[in-house]
Amino acid sequence: MPDIFSIFKQSVFPSYLGVDIGTTSIKVVEVKPGKQLPQVINYGFLESSGHLARANQALQTSTLKLFEKEAAELLKLIIHEMKPGATEAFASLPIFSAFTTVLDFPILSPKELSQALIYQAKQYVPQPLSEVALDWLKVGEYEDDKGFKHQQVLLISVPQEQIRKYQKIFKDAGLNLKALEIEGLSLARVFGGNDPTPTVVVDVGSRSTNITFLDRGELRMSMQTDFAGASLTQALASSLEINPLRAEELKKERGISMSGPNFELSTIMLPFLDAIINEVRKAIYRYEIQLKSAAKVERVILSGGGANLRGIEKYFEREMGLPVVRATPFVKFEYGSELEPILGELGPVMSVALGLTMREFL
Numbered sequence: 001m002p003d004i005f006s007i008f009k010q011s012v013f014p015s016y017l018g019v020d021i022g023t024t025s026i027k028v029v030e031v032k033p034g035k036q037l038p039q040v041i042n043y044g045f046l047e048s049s050g051h052l053a054r055a056n057q058a059l060q061t062s063t064l065k066l067f068e069k070e071a072a073e074l075l076k077l078i079i080h081e082m083k084p085g086a087t088e089a090f091a092s093l094p095i096f097s098a099f100t101t102v103l104d105f106p107i108l109s110p111k112e113l114s115q116a117l118i119y120q121a122k123q124y125v126p127q128p129l130s131e132v133a134l135d136w137l138k139v140g141e142y143e144d145d146k147g148f149k150h151q152q153v154l155l156i157s158v159p160q161e162q163i164r165k166y167q168k169i170f171k172d173a174g175l176n177l178k179a180l181e182i183e184g185l186s187l188a189r190v191f192g193g194n195d196p197t198p199t200v201v202v203d204v205g206s207r208s209t210n211i212t213f214l215d216r217g218e219l220r221m222s223m224q225t226d227f228a229g230a231s232l233t234q235a236l237a238s239s240l241e242i243n244p245l246r247a248e249e250l251k252k253e254r255g256i257s258m259s260g261p262n263f264e265l266s267t268i269m270l271p272f273l274d275a276i277i278n279e280v281r282k283a284i285y286r287y288e289i290q291l292k293s294a295a296k297v298e299r300v301i302l303s304g305g306g307a308n309l310r311g312i313e314k315y316f317e318r319e320m321g322l323p324v325v326r327a328t329p330f331v332k333f334e335y336g337s338e339l340e341p342i343l344g345e346l347g348p349v350m351s352v353a354l355g356l357t358m359r360e361f362l
Contacts, residue, residue, distance in 0.1 A: 015041065017089040017175065018356030019075070020183075021166075023207035024048050024230075025305070026074050027350055030084045031357040034334035038361045041336075042085075044078040045349060047206075068165050072172040079173050089175045090356040091166055092183045095210050095224040099125055099132075099157040100182070102139065102221065102290055107149045117155065125157045132157045139220045140293035152291060154221060156182060179359070184212040184222035186355030189362070190329045191301055192217035198295040200287075201327075202280055202316075203351065204306025206230045209276055211283040215295050221287050225279040229306040231272040239268045255310025266311075273312070277319050303327035307348035329354045 015032035030042035048070070103120050105113060117136055118129070125132060140152040163180060170177035187201045192214045203210040209228045213220040236247035254262045256269065280300075288294050300322050302313060307326050317324040327348040330339070339346065 015084070015086040015088075016178075016357050016360050017084060017086050018186075018353035019089050019091045019170075019175075020186075020350075020352040020356070021071055021075070021091065021169075022205050023094070023228075025206065026071070026078055027353045028075075028078055028082060028084075029350055029353040029357060030082070030086055031333065031354070031361075032086075033361065037332060037334045038357060039334040040330070040339070040354070042082050043346075043350060043353075044082040045346075046074055046078045048074065068169055072169045075169060075173040075175075079175070087174065087176050088178055089170060090178055090359060091170065091180050092186050092352050092356055093158060093162070093166075093180050094208060095182055095184060095222045096208060097158060097162050098182050099127075100222060101155050103153050103155055105151050105153060107141075107151055113151075113153070117153065121155060121157065124155065127157070127159060131160050133160060133163060137219065139218075140291050142292040150292070152293070154219070158182075181356070181359075182222060183210050183352050184219050186352045186358075187212045187303065188214050188217075188219035188355075189358045190332060190351055190355035191303075191327070192219070193332075193362075197299050198297050199299045199301055200280065200284060200297050201301045201303055202276070202307075203304040204229055204276065204302065204309075205304045206306075209279065209304070209306070211280055213283075213287050213291075213294070213297070220291055220294065223283045223286070225276065225283075227272065227275040227279055229304075229309070231275070232269040232309075235268050235272050236265070251309065255312070256315050257311055258315070270315075273315065274319070277316065280320070297322065300324040301327050303329075303348045303351045305349050308345050327351050332358070 015030050018029045020027040025045065025047035028044045029040060031038045031040055101124050105116055108116060121129060121134055135156045136153050138151055139154045141149065143149050166180055167177055187203060191199065191201055194217060196216045199214045201212040201214065206229045209225050211223045233244055233248045233251055236250055237244040254265050256273065257263050257266050284297055300316060300320055302316060302324060313324050313326055329351045330343050330347050333354065
């Protein structure tokens with residue numbers, strides 16, 4: 001199946017950039033071929049703190065609004081500081097920038113499936129097909145109670161206008177945007193692959209949480225909720241009547257604690273963390289109902305900046321009743337020893353950006 005999100009023809013370059021433009025930050029990683037694994041040779045991370053005080057300071061929102069000028073300026077700044085050797089870049093689209101749905105078909109030939117998908121897309125996609133880019137991947141197969149075999153396909157639709165915005169942002173930053181893909185594909189690449197464990201990846205950003213399901217190492221479904229890290233910060237700011245910037249500092253310093261001197265502070269944030277957990281529970285229920293061949297989720301991987309909240313793993317594990325681990329995407333890369341001290345905190349933040357670069361090394 002052609003990669004219709006590819007914007008330029010593939011070329012061989014010594015290194016590549018993975019660029020993750022989040023709701024309030026930009027993460028960039030530069031990767032080249034290593035001795036045995038891809039090698040991380042450069043990275044940058046830049047966060048806008050304006051969103052803490054003003055909701056309209058986000059780089060993009062779940063209303064599909066991408067603030068091109070602000071995003072382009074931050075990307076230019078981070079590229080200027082990194083001075084990467086590469087100009088070839090891959091970028092991620094947050095799940096709220098795309099329309100996704102799972103469609104059910106009988107077993108068809110590739111040509112028949114392609115035709116059927118276009119027909120079905122006209123009924124489901126909320127925009128004219130001339131205004132979107134379409135992609136799809138098979139996510140399941142099952143046999144019904146009458147013995148008929150079915151296949152399930154994840155349909156992905158992205159507005160052409162959104163793609164043009166990304167093209168302009170990267171052009172303004174002096175980069176060659178090779179391809180765009182939804183975050184779920186990047187997360188599946190870095191956390192799936194040879195690991196068959198049925199997994200839900202909870203990528204907690206500042207203004208949005210991406211909930212991605214993997215099975216047998218591949219993407220099965222992605223969902224999104226607006227409950228995210230900033231919800232906890234705003235709760236602290238309102239309850240303690242302090243500046244949101246100070247609330248963010250307190251959140252990072254104290255984290256989540258179920259006992260001891262920080263317990264009272266935790267009680268302010270817990271209802272909002274519970275809201276994220278409830279969204280994950282609802283997503284798991286929907287996933288297991290909608291995808292007929294879905295295996296029961298056996299593990300939770302916490303990713304994104306929110307995964308660095310102290311105590312979040314233990315709390316998630318207690319509430320979810322599943323093993324919970326923090327993202328360690330660097331295990332699939334070679335890297336310099338200078339990164340060792342910060343890998344624990346850097347890994348969850350860079351997960352999507354790292355997964356983007358892996359598309360050139362698989």
